[in-house]
Amino acid sequence: xxxxxxxxxxxxxxxxxxxxxxxxxxxxxxxxxxxxxxxxxxxxxxxxxxxxxxxxxxxxxxxxxxxxxxxxxxxxxxxxxxxxxxxxxxxxxxxxxxxxxxxxxxxxxxxxxxxxxxxxxxxxxxxxxxxxxxxxxxxxxxxxxxxxxxxxxxxxx
Amino acid sequence: xxxxxxxxxxxxxxxxxxxxxxxxxxxxxxxxxxxxxxxxxxxxxxxxxxxxxxxxxxxxxxxxxxxxxxxxxxxxxxxxxxxxxxxxxxxxxxxxxxxxxxxxxxxxxxxxxxxxxxxxxxxxxxxxxxxxxxxxxxxxxxxxxxxxxxxxxxxxxxxxxxxxxxxxxxxxxxxxxxxxxxxxxxxxxxxxxxxxxxxxxxxxxxxxxxxxxxxxxxxxxxxxxxxxxxxxxxxxxxxxxxxxxxxxxxxxxxxxxxxxxxxxxxxxxxxxxxxxxxxxxxxxxxxxxxxxxxxxxxxxxxxxxxxxxxxxxxxxxxxxxxxxxxxxxxxxxxxxxxxxxxxxxxxxxxxxxxxxxxxxxxxxxxxxxxxxxxxxxxxxxxxxxxxxxxxxxxxxxxxxxxxxxxxxxxxxxxxxxxxxxxxxxxxxxxxxxxxxxxxxxxxxxxxxxxxxxxxxxxxxxxxxxxxxxxxxxxxxxxxxxxxxxxxxxxxxxxxxxxxxxxxxxxxxxxxxxxxxxxxxxxxxxxxxxxxxxxxxxxxxxxxxxxxxxxxxxxxxxxxxxxxxxxxxxxxxxxxxxxxxxxxxxxxxxxxxxxxxxxxxxxxxxxxxxxxxxxxxxxxxxxxxxxxxxxxxxxxxxxxxxxxxxx
Numbered sequence: 001x002x003x004x005x006x007x008x009x010x011x012x013x014x015x016x017x018x019x020x021x022x023x024x025x026x027x028x029x030x031x032x033x034x035x036x037x038x039x040x041x042x043x044x045x046x047x048x049x050x051x052x053x054x055x056x057x058x059x060x061x062x063x064x065x066x067x068x069x070x071x072x073x074x075x076x077x078x079x080x081x082x083x084x085x086x087x088x089x090x091x092x093x094x095x096x097x098x099x100x101x102x103x104x105x106x107x108x109x110x111x112x113x114x115x116x117x118x119x120x121x122x123x124x125x126x127x128x129x130x131x132x133x134x135x136x137x138x139x140x141x142x143x144x145x146x147x148x149x150x151x152x153x154x155x156x157x
Numbered sequence: 158x159x160x161x162x163x164x165x166x167x168x169x170x171x172x173x174x175x176x177x178x179x180x181x182x183x184x185x186x187x188x189x190x191x192x193x194x195x196x197x198x199x200x201x202x203x204x205x206x207x208x209x210x211x212x213x214x215x216x217x218x219x220x221x222x223x224x225x226x227x228x229x230x231x232x233x234x235x236x237x238x239x240x241x242x243x244x245x246x247x248x249x250x251x252x253x254x255x256x257x258x259x260x261x262x263x264x265x266x267x268x269x270x271x272x273x274x275x276x277x278x279x280x281x282x283x284x285x286x287x288x289x290x291x292x293x294x295x296x297x298x299x300x301x302x303x304x305x306x307x308x309x310x311x312x313x314x315x316x317x318x319x320x321x322x323x324x325x326x327x328x329x330x331x332x333x334x335x336x337x338x339x340x341x342x343x344x345x346x347x348x349x350x351x352x353x354x355x356x357x358x359x360x361x362x363x364x365x366x367x368x369x370x371x372x373x374x375x376x377x378x379x380x381x382x383x384x385x386x387x388x389x390x391x392x393x394x395x396x397x398x399x400x401x402x403x404x405x406x407x408x409x410x411x412x413x414x415x416x417x418x419x420x421x422x423x424x425x426x427x428x429x430x431x432x433x434x435x436x437x438x439x440x441x442x443x444x445x446x447x448x449x450x451x452x453x454x455x456x457x458x459x460x461x462x463x464x465x466x467x468x469x470x471x472x473x474x475x476x477x478x479x480x481x482x483x484x485x486x487x488x489x490x491x492x493x494x495x496x497x498x499x500x501x502x503x504x505x506x507x508x509x510x511x512x513x514x515x516x517x518x519x520x521x522x523x524x525x526x527x528x529x530x531x532x533x534x535x536x537x538x539x540x541x542x543x544x545x546x547x548x549x550x551x552x553x554x555x556x557x558x559x560x561x562x563x564x565x566x567x568x569x570x571x572x573x574x575x576x577x578x579x580x581x582x583x584x585x586x587x588x589x590x591x592x593x594x595x596x597x598x599x600x601x602x603x604x605x606x607x608x609x610x611x612x613x614x615x616x617x618x619x620x621x622x623x624x625x626x627x628x629x630x631x632x633x634x635x636x637x638x639x640x641x642x643x644x645x646x647x648x649x650x651x652x653x654x655x656x657x658x659x660x661x662x663x664x665x666x667x668x669x670x671x672x673x674x675x676x677x678x679x680x681x682x683x684x685x686x687x688x689x690x691x692x693x694x695x696x697x698x699x700x701x702x703x704x705x706x707x708x709x710x711x712x713x714x715x716x717x718x719x720x721x722x723x724x725x726x727x728x729x730x731x732x733x734x735x736x737x738x739x740x741x742x743x744x745x746x747x748x749x750x751x752x753x754x755x756x757x758x759x760x761x762x763x764x765x766x767x768x769x770x771x772x773x774x775x776x777x778x779x780x781x782x783x784x785x786x787x788x789x790x791x792x793x794x795x796x797x798x799x800x801x802x803x
Binding site: 074075078079081082085088089091092 | 164167168171174175178179181182225
């Protein structure tokens with residue numbers, strides 16, 4: 001009874017697979033258009049990070065652990081932070097002020113588009129890290145039970 | 158104007174933050190790379206602050222830096238700005254020196270701990286946020302930096318979470334610290350609703366035009382209490398003790414030497430530049446009163462402590478009380494005395510915390526009752542401790558003497574000039590506090606470094622050189638700033654004091670020349686510091702009165718008969734008093750072996766004050782709800798006082 005209940009419903013699995021690319025694409029869109037439309041780095045980053053939740057819903061905690069490396073995500077987070085500061089600092093080394101718009105000087109575009117991307121990257125990595133951490137504490141004993149039971153159920157099919 | 162030097166303030170802040178990020182990136186692979194990154198970013202920040210000394214402190218320039226070149230448009234400052242005047246730079250120097258010393262000390266001190274990457278990341282973020290706070294020219298940025306500062310400090314307090322009470326201390330700090338942050342935020346929101354700007358310079362230009370607007374006055378009360386929380390002034394002192402006792406010594410240095418200074422900086426900036434209201438007697442009473450009360454209560458609390466770092470924590474608040482007292486006097490001498498003591502406090506209290514850390518590192522204990530006789534095993538640390546203790550007690554060749562002397566003089570001068578007995582009383586309290594400080598450090602020296610060496614500490618070794626070097630840096634600073642007070646006054650204090658009194662220049666540099674004059678802010682400034690007129694007979698009379706009062710109070714408190722009676726007759730009562738000292742939130746844990754001579758050196762004094770101490774004992778309940786309640790009551794009190802009387 002219990003093991004049957006554990007098996008992910010096919011509807012949930014299909015829906016997760018369907019929405020996974022959509023969520024990622026939409027998140028990236030919100031990040032990239034953050035400087036001209038509502039949204040921006042924070043919202044877009046969270047949308048992309050929600051991919052982890054979809055994987056968890058559709059395929060369970062072990063798949064999340066297999067598919068994502070929290071170490072890499074953690075490094076990405078710091079890299080994004082450094083990226084942001086470096087973009088801001090570049091203004092100083094071109095002889096202008098901190099945070100100044102130097103790349104697209106005189107155009108409608110602004111440096112903030114680059115900073116927005118850095119923020120999006122940072123939030124994506126940070127929230128993903130947090131989610132993985134939370135999900136791993138959510139079912140600590142499930143890991144041992146879940147993995148074998150799933151194989152048993154899947155094998156006869 | 159746009160020389161490269163102008164970028165130094167933002168670069169100094171950013172290099173600390175970048176250092177934090179790079180540390181967390183490379184630190185997991187190699188400890189050497191991690192330490193290298195930390196050292197480079199600390200040194201770079203210190204070097205940049207030192208490079209600003211000449212233009213800002215000596216030539217009197219103000220560096221105004223608009224992020225992204227968003228300069229004010231038609232007299233409205235919308236951009237974020239850094240504004241570095243002599244006052245900011247003075248505190249910036251304190252911060253970077255303390256960060257440097259604390260970081261270098263951590264390399265050896267923290268080598269018993271794991272997950273040091275997190276430690277250094279948080280440490281550098283704390284440093285960067287504090288530097289950002291003192292250099293910022295924007296009220297909301299100050300709030301953001303206060304938040305980063307509080308949360309990193311809370312995390313670092315709980316870093317050694319295996320210690321008993323570490324998480325508890327951090328939780329108290331978090332809850333009551335958030336009360337302070339919220340108070341700041343409410344104050345900022347009120348100001349913004351009335352003035353529609355967040356720029357410090359513009360706010361200070363617009364406030365006088367508001368007259369007796371009650372919202373502006375309420376905002377003053379909230380902002381004052383917000384900064385007072387960050388300085389751990391009177392109703393907030395229990396958290397400082399709980400946090401310090403469990404934090405690593407290098408973080409204790411940061412909390413007492415740097416975080417409390419942010420509160421002091423905030424109060425000076427608020428009262429002198431933003432509101433310019435320290436010429437009003439009520440504000441003087443309020444600020445000086447808070448300072449004097451925390452100064453006295455914390456020194457008496459320190460008397461009872463049986464944990465080395467808890468004791469230092471209470472002394473730390475007591476010394477910050479001195480600073481606030483002097484700042485609240487509203488005279489140029491008072492401000493410069495306060496600044497001098499703020500600087501000295503960072504130096505000598507840092508030194509004392511580092512020696513406490515050295516003792517803890519070598520013996521594993523901070524309990525005054527079980528330690529003893531360490532001067533035989535750790536002679537060099539003992540020497541450093543004695544330098545620090547002499548400085549904090551205000552003994553002549555060291556820096557504490559010079560600044561405390563200035564504070565007495567400032568309080569006395571203020572009292573003599575206005576004929577107000579409140580300031581004379583404050584002067585007496587300051588004198589008594591200094592005596593009590595000396596007494597309590599005799600107790601520490603006796604119970605930790607002298608006396609009998611317990612059996613289990615026979616094999617204790619001297620701390621390594623890498624830990625002694627940072628301590629020696631602070632010890633040398635103690636001696637140098639104490640030996641040359643005139644030079645310190647001319648090169649550091651006078652520029653910073655005149656910056657505090659010259660709000661008009663601060664406004665003009667940010668908003669464009671003539672902006673202050675258009676809003677009716679007169680140019681101020683301090684030409685020179687007047688020390689008391691030696692030959693004024695009334696001054697002498699008042700001095701006589703002061704000393705007589707002080708002697709009388711001390712004599713009344715501890716008359717020999719009482720001592721004898723207490724000693725002979727009331728053994729039961731004495732036992733009761735002795736039991737009270739072992740309450741965990743009051744003083745520390747009970748121990749089996751106790752250096753009675755050392756830890757109870759002043760038991761007679763304590764016995765005579767048993768009613769006061771038992772009251773204070775109930776007051777320090779250790780329950781975070783109580784502490785929050787005290788904070789709320791204090792905020793309500795200040796709010797009512799300001800609205801009714803201002």
